[in-house]
Amino acid sequence: MAKDSAHTHPKQDDRKVSLEAAKAIIKAQIKNEWTKQWADETTGRKVWNALKEPASASSDAWWRLKRMEQTIISKLRTGHCPTNSYLHLMGKMGTSLCRHCERDTETIEHLSVCPHLFEARELFMQNQAGPVLYGTEEQLRMTANFFNYALNE
C-alpha cells in the first residue's frame, strides 16, 4: 500500500508546455529514476564507485573509443578481465601465475607493475603512471592498448 502511494503521480496542472519542454522533463525524470535505482543496487558497485550517474559521450570518454578499446576498458572496470587469476578461478586455466614473469599471481594490479612488461608499459602508456579506467579518451586508449597487449602476448 505504502509503495503504491509512493508511485502516485503528482496532480497535473493545465499549464501548456511545448513538446520540446515535455521531452526534456520526461528525460530528466527518467535520468533521476535511473540514478536512484543505480544507487540502490547491490551489484556493479565497482563501476558505481566511479560512475554514479548515467554516462554520456560528453561525461565518459569511453563512448568515443573504438569497439576493441571499449571492450577491454569495460572488462577492466568490472573486474571481469581474462587474467590468469580470473581464468583460474573460473576453472579455465591450470595456473593463476603471470604469463609474463611466471612468478606472481596474474591480476590487473600485477600486470600494471610486472617487471616483464616494463617496455610495453613505456610503449603503450608512455608517461602515464598506471592504468586509467576513468579519464580522458587518450588515457583510456593507452590503457586499452597496454592491456590488449598484456593479455594477449
Ligand SMILES: [Zn+2]
Ligand atoms: Zn608478471
